[in-house]
Amino acid sequence: MSHVVSPIRETLVSGGKSYHDVTNDICKQVEGEPTKEWKIAFGVSCLVFAYGAFCLGYTWWQGIGVWGLNKTIGWAWDITNFVWWVGIGHAGTLISAVLLLFRQKWRTSINRSAEAMTIFAVLCAASFILAHMGRPWLFHWALPLPNTFGSLWVNFNSPLVWDVFAISTYLSVSLVFWYMGLVPDLATIRDRAQTKASKFWYGAFSLGWTGSAKTWARYEYVSLILAGISTPLVLSVHTIVSMDFATSVIPGWHTTIFPPYFVAGAIFSGFAMVQSLLLITRVVFKLEDYITIEHIEMMNIIITVTGSIVGIAYLTEFFIAWYSGVEYESYTFLNRATGPYWWAYWIMMTCNVVSPQLFWFKKIRTSILVSFVLSVVVNVGMWFERFVIIVSSLHRDYLPSSWAMFTPTMFDIGDYIFSFGLFFTLFFLFAKFLPVINMFEVKAVMKGVSTNYPFKKKASGEKEKETVH
Amino acid sequence: MDLTERYLVGVYDDDEEVLNAVTEVKNSGVKIEEVYTPFPIHGLDVALGHLRTRIPIAAFMFGCLGLVCIVSLMSYTMYFDWPMIIGGKDYFALPDFIPIAFEGTVLFTAFGMVTTFLVSNSLWPGKKPRTFDLRSTDDKFIMAVNMANNRKSESEIETILRASGAIEVNVKQF
Numbered sequence: 001m002s003h004v005v006s007p008i009r010e011t012l013v014s015g016g017k018s019y020h021d022v023t024n025d026i027c028k029q030v031e032g033e034p035t036k037e038w039k040i041a042f043g044v045s046c047l048v049f050a051y052g053a054f055c056l057g058y059t060w061w062q063g064i065g066v067w068g069l070n071k072t073i074g075w076a077w078d079i080t081n082f083v084w085w086v087g088i089g090h091a092g093t094l095i096s097a098v099l100l101l102f103r104q105k106w107r108t109s110i111n112r113s114a115e116a117m118t119i120f121a122v123l124c125a126a127s128f129i130l131a132h133m134g135r136p137w138l139f140h141w142a143l144p145l146p147n148t149f150g151s152l153w154v155n156f157n158s159p160l161v162w163d164v165f166a167i168s169t170y171l172s173v174s175l176v177f178w179y180m181g182l183v184p185d186l187a188t189i190r191d192r193a194q195t196k197a198s199k200f201w202y203g204a205f206s207l208g209w210t211g212s213a214k215t216w217a218r219y220e221y222v223s224l225i226l227a228g229i230s231t232p233l234v235l236s237v238h239t240i241v242s243m244d245f246a247t248s249v250i251p252g253w254h255t256t257i258f259p260p261y262f263v264a265g266a267i268f269s270g271f272a273m274v275q276s277l278l279l280i281t282r283v284v285f286k287l288e289d290y291i292t293i294e295h296i297e298m299m300n301i302i303i304t305v306t307g308s309i310v311g312i313a314y315l316t317e318f319f320i321a322w323y324s325g326v327e328y329e330s331y332t333f334l335n336r337a338t339g340p341y342w343w344a345y346w347i348m349m350t351c352n353v354v355s356p357q358l359f360w361f362k363k364i365r366t367s368i369l370v371s372f373v374l375s376v377v378v379n380v381g382m383w384f385e386r387f388v389i390i391v392s393s394l395h396r397d398y399l400p401s402s403w404a405m406f407t408p409t410m411f412d413i414g415d416y417i418f419s420f421g422l423f424f425t426l427f428f429l430f431a432k433f434l435p436v437i438n439m440f441e442v443k444a445v446m447k448g449v450s451t452n453y454p455f456k457k458k459a460s461g462e463k464e465k466e467t468v469h
Numbered sequence: 470m471d472l473t474e475r476y477l478v479g480v481y482d483d484d485e486e487v488l489n490a491v492t493e494v495k496n497s498g499v500k501i502e503e504v505y506t507p508f509p510i511h512g513l514d515v516a517l518g519h520l521r522t523r524i525p526i527a528a529f530m531f532g533c534l535g536l537v538c539i540v541s542l543m544s545y546t547m548y549f550d551w552p553m554i555i556g557g558k559d560y561f562a563l564p565d566f567i568p569i570a571f572e573g574t575v576l577f578t579a580f581g582m583v584t585t586f587l588v589s590n591s592l593w594p595g596k597k598p599r600t601f602d603l604r605s606t607d608d609k610f611i612m613a614v615n616m617a618n619n620r621k622s623e624s625e626i627e628t629i630l631r632a633s634g635a636i637e638v639n640v641k642q643f
Contacts, residue, residue, distance in 0.1 A: 157565040439507075
């Protein structure tokens with residue numbers, strides 16, 4: 001199997017690793033005792049989760065009256081957080097599916113954790129939708145189930161119902177995609193397992209995988225088709241999320257640019273979140289040889305491109321608001337930039353449009369510290385983007401007598417904290433018990449991308465001595 | 470009758486080498502049962518003479534099934550069972566059904582295809598793997614030769630395997 005790789009490409013796996021080294025490096029953190037850093041980080045996220053769970057539980061118990069919503073502003077942090085988390089989730093699918101279709105080999109060391117992030121982020125998003133329903137135990141009313149109302153069905157013309165289908169399909173398909181990718185690696189751990197418990201659990205979840213040529217041939221097709229259907233799926237999900245807004249008649253929401261604008265924003269914030277997490281993971285688990293500067297630079301380039309698309313969308317929106325001649329639309333946009341929520345608007349503009357432009361400088365986009373800071377900045381900006389779209393469009397409606405401001409209560413904040421607790425608790429569990437890097441995919445592309453690949457055979461067919469491990 | 474299956478297991482340590490070895494061993498008249506590798510090797514299934522997988526056909530069929538099911542559900546509920554005028558639209562508002570029709574298609578394709586994959590490879594939770602060599606999921610490439618399917622003697626086959634680049638040849642019985 002020969003890999004044609006352009007000589008200008010940087011290496012993606014450094015340190016002269018052999019296949020066995022890959023197995024060892026990645027399995028090490030699964031097999032060993034949890035490190036002190038992990039225990040501390042996990043403990044903190046559990047505490048955050050517990051505090052958030054209290055706030056969310058109280059919200060469920062009392063109803064959403066505990067939020068700062070009022071008659072004018074009916075959507076605020078709940079939907080902001082929902083859209084923010086769903087957007088973040090999209091990067092995982094983008095990395096594993098779209099980059100697979102484009103044959104981008106650098107995806108192999110980051111796709112596993114990015115997909116895990118997708119699943120956890122979508123769960124966080126779902127927590128806001130459930131809470132936002134007010135009576136979460138009646139969530140099944142959003143599904144077309146036969147019922148006692150003379151079988152009154154859900155309205156399939158409504159984007160909110162589309163959203164139910166889109167998000168649940170997205171969650172379940174992502175879960176399948178992620179799990180199928182895990183099976184061969186779980187088998188690797190199973191075959192190395194020393195303890196009874198890990199033999200049992202990794203044995204059960206690796207489904208009896210042996211890696212026969214026939215299975216691999218089918219497996220490759222399954223991955224390719226899953227990638228092929230996940231790509232339009234991920235685009236459809238955020239398109240549908242944007243239609244929750246775009247099909248309404250609120251000035252500032254009723255915009256045909258929303259689907260591509262939301263999708264670009266989703267990729268933008270998702271890649272930023274992957275960047276933040278990977279920069280931490282590579283240090284904590286000592287994976288610098290697998291997640292190299294090349295990876296970080298690639299991610300930063302995508303962040304710059306999507307950030308610029310988002311910037312163009314902001315400007316287009318503004319221009320069209322003026323060009324349309326609709327005074328309500330024009331007012332909404334002027335109010336966003338100069339009204340009482342001007343600070344939110346300018347935080348959004350600075351974080352999303354200006355800051356990623358710094359990545360035009362090679363020094364900046366290859367600096368780990370700056371990359372980390374900017375990846376957090378981008379996600380702050382993207383949260384404010386949703387806040388601006390939702391709250392600043394709603395707070396001054398057609399009747400000046402009903403104009404209002406939104407003040408979050410401790411439960412708005414607490415429910416947001418809950419999502420962080422949930423996300424990081426799940427992520428730390430994943431990082432401890434599952435291989436954070438897709439071992440078999442890294443091995444499969446290593447010959448083209450590794451430095452000093454140790455197994456390269458001489459043309460004469462002479463064999464290297466087998467190293468004893 | 471002896472019920473144990475006896476295999477000769479050739480261990481290779483390079484993916485390109487095992488790919489060449491498959492052709493070499495086959496040309497020497499040895500029937501290979503299967504090759505086990507830690508990662509997919511392109512062309513290995515062709516070299517082994519496996520038939521092309523029909524998984525994509527199954528996936529397409531499941532996609533069609535999903536489309537039909539979900540469109541039937543939407544037209545039954547919105548057109549036949551409880552028609553309602555919503556926003557002045559037709560009861561059968563096809564453009565509005567497109568997003569969910571798409572999601573349903575994707576859902577059925579993914580789950581149908583993966584189920585087909587698991588069933589056709591007989592993979593299920595808790596299944597005991599038929600492992601020839603534990604290193605085949607780590608860094609070794611394993612060629613299994615079923616003695617029952619071969620007329621050559623074990624020592625002959627072992628020579629052929631070693632000549633094709635095997636670093637070890639072991640015996641495995643099930």
